Amino acid sequence: MSSLRHCPCSPPTASPLDLDDLLRxxxxxxxxxxxxLPRASAVCKGWRLLVTDPRFLRRFRIHHRRSPPLxxxxxxxxLPCxxxxxxxxxxxxxxxxxKRFSLQPQDGGLFRFLSCxxxxVLIILRKRNKVLIWDPVTGNQRHIAVPPGFEMVLTSLMNGAVLHAAGDARHFQVVLxxxxQEQQDTRVVARVYSSETGLWGNVISTSVSSHTYICRAMRCVMVGNSLxxxxxxxSSGILEFDLDRESLTRIPVPLDIYAKGNGRFTVMRAEGGGLGFLFLSGYDAQLWNCKKDSDGVVSWALTxxxxxGNLLSLKP
Structure with missing residues (x-):
């Protein structure tokens, strides 16, 4: 009887869904x-570990940064409260x-919503002279004292923004x-807080026209790394705060708003990127794009x- 030969058996082929890199x-x-992601995490323990990995979540946010859902x-x-x-x-x-995403009144209801x-979410608590950074998804709240240098700024004349550094979900920045008014001069002051250092940066200021203030009803717009x-x-102007240079610049609006009569207007992100301006008068809307040359000189183009009235069935 011939002896049996033992052939080495090949290991079973792994399922594609067992390969973590491919599954990611x-x-x-x-x-x-x-x-x-919550639905994916309910499939099994392995999937849950993958989708809750901070490195995966960071990649997920970067991958979908151009199409986040509202x-x-x-x-x-x-009123009444x-x-x-x-x-x-x-x-x-x-x-x-x-209910989970609604914030109840604090400090007797004396707070102002600044930015999201x-x-x-960024809120200023008037009585406590602090800003509140609130994550509605996790419920986490962080209170930070308003920095020195803002004592002369009334809360009604204060504005701000909160943002994450590019691709960094752990740390955030607050811009106040x-x-x-300083004698015959009006000044704009700004400071930046970093959660990474836990400190406020230097005071940044510039002079603007007398009796100028930041429109409270219009939230800030972020384009690139500028607010x-x-x-x-x-003053009919736009205030630019460059986060990289930490500089404040006043930009003129593209048209004489008052010569156009009654109308509504706001700053916005332009189509294809860059700074834009929307002017609405009656049923006519104008979209403008901001251009900057190599010397930083600003010009506007009507796009x-x-x-x-030709697009919508609007009633008087």
């Missing part, structure tokens, strides 16, 4: 809806619970900005003139 690439491409918006209620309520925009299963960006606020109508 698949899960990375899930739609950026609030229910996507899960809702905040409404600042003035001052609070911040949340209005969800998505249907189930992505519908965000209203990158999943964080305000105006005050923009619309200044009061009397679109939209007749809203």
């Amino acid at each position: 690439e698949i899960l990375l491409r899930l739609p950026p809806q609030p229910s996507s 899960i809702g918006f905040f409404i600042e209620n003035i 001052r609070d911040l309520s949340f209005e969800p925009t998505l249907e189930l299963p992505n519908h965000a619970p209203v 960006r990158h999943g964080l 900005i305000g105006t005050y 923009y606020w619309l200044l009061s109508e009397k 679109r003139n939209i007749q809203l």
Whole structure:
């Protein structure tokens, strides 16, 4: 009888879903809806470990940074009491619970909503002279004292923004900005707080036209690594704060607003990137794009003139 020969057996082929690297690439491409990762985490323990890995979450945010979903918006209620309520925009299963995302009044209701960006909300607490950074998703709250140098800025003349550094979900920055009158001169002051260092940066200031203030009703716009606020109508300007250079610059608006009569206007991100300006008068809308030459000189170009009456069935 011939002896049996033992042939080495090949190891069983691993399932593609058992390969963590490949699975990460698949899960990375899930739609950026609030229910996507929680549903994936419910499949098994291995999937849960992958989708809760901070490194994976960072890649997920970067991968979808150009198409984040709008899960809702905040409404600042003035009367009968001052609070911040949340209005969800998505249907189930992505519908965000209203109570969880609504902030109850604090300090007797004396607080002001300043900014919402990158999943964080910035609020100034008037009585305590502090700013509150609130993460509505996790419920985390961080209180930071308003820095020295802002004693002369009334809270009604203060504005600000909160943001994450590019690709960094662990640390955030807070920009506080305000105006005050100094004899015959009006100055804008700004300071930047870094959660990484736990410190406020140097005071940054510039002089602007007399009796100028930052429009409270219009939130700031972020384009690239710069923040923009619309200044009061009397000055007809846009305030630019460059985060890289830590500099303040006043930019003229693209047209004589008062010569156009009654109208509404705001700063915005332009189509294709860059700073834009929207002017609305009646049923006519103008879109402008801001251009900067190598010397930093600003010019504006009218890119679109939209007749809203031809697009929408608007009643008088």
